[in-house]
Amino acid sequence: MKIIKDGIDLGKGKAGGDFSDGDGFYTTSNFAFAKDWSKKLMRKPNTAVIIFKKPSNLFSNYEGEEFPTADKNWERAVRYFRNGKDASECGRKAGNKFKRLDYVFGPISKDGSVAKQPNWTPRPRDPLKFELCLRNSLLADEFHNQGENIERVIFFHSK
Secondary structure, three states: OHHHHHOOOHHHOOOOOOOOOOOOEEEOOOHHHHHHHHHHHOOOOEEEEEEEOOOOOOOOOOOEEEOOOOOHHHHHHHHHHHOOOOHHHOOHHHHHHHHHOOEEEEEOEOOHHHOOOOOOOOOEOOOOOEEEEEOOHHHHHHHHHHHOOEEEEEEEEOO
């Protein structure tokens, strides 16, 4: 896997994620969700889950946003990113703030496929599952740490 050797490439992120629009790398502490995501949602025959160690104080030099609940601020952020960084989804001031964030942590939404519908409001997964989105390449490099922060890689192969 290229990520193990070469590190995290933020340019490989998908458009319209919860906290990024083509420029993010997502992690979750929920192994079952990560496994299901890799196998079912990526629709590839061979996938993997990478388990990272989180170095202490990693985020202290970066600007981030943490959403401990799926409140109105979380909804605004998810609408903003899911709709191509459209500031009309959250207001110019919030859009400018979201655009500058190095990382975002918060609940995973469950209905992103309908994000383009008028008056769409994101809903969190139930029970809540959380994700961390890295949006800054220097932060991603520190997180990966030339592979030193990779604890384990678990591969899944389709039969």
